[in-house]
């Protein structure tokens with residue numbers, strides 16, 4: 001079935017009118033730290049940690065006063081915390097040395113920072129700087145490939161295919177809607193297809209029905 005992206009986005013918008021970034025932050029720097037922390041961890045867990053962390057250490061300069069061991073202690077409830085602490089402190093030094101302590105606003109510059117891959121850069125560009133972007137995380141990847149609006153086994157192709165089918169002005173919103181849908185309905189295991197508002201447009205659902 002041909003995908004009507006407009007109808008899919010409208011249906012998801014109605015279902016999730018409050019879809020937005022679920023990480024808590026007040027500055028681009030805090031969003032960058034929170035996004036690095038969020039790899040393979042829930043946003044809820046990250047928010048629990050950053051609530052205290054950002055009160056004590058709100059800026060790059062504050063982070064540069066902490067040792068790696070201290071930071072590890074503060075984030076140790078989060079998966080991969082040793083590696084993340086190391087990357088975050090290196091990223092802070094890079095921000096000071098290369099970007100006057102400011103988070104840059106281009107894909108190339110953000111991905112030059114330790115711990116920041118393409119997904120992280122897209123999250124920061126979109127949420128902190130209002131640049132249209134589609135960050136393909138595990139939810140966006142799974143949901144878009146199930147629906148059939150992307151057909152790929154890798155995140156970069158998925159991002160490029162979504163960018164072709166979704167109008168640029170809707171990229172950031174589509175990213176949030178697909179994440180909300182993945183967390184609340186189209187879970188990795190046992191998706192709730194019978195309750196899904198876009199089931200009639202979904203390849204996965206339609207393939208089950210024809211089996």
Ligand code: SF4
Pocket residue numbers: 143146147185186187191192193194196197198199200202203204205
């Ligand atoms: S119909 Fe099922 S697989 Fe398709 S998007 Fe909805 S929940 Fe996901």
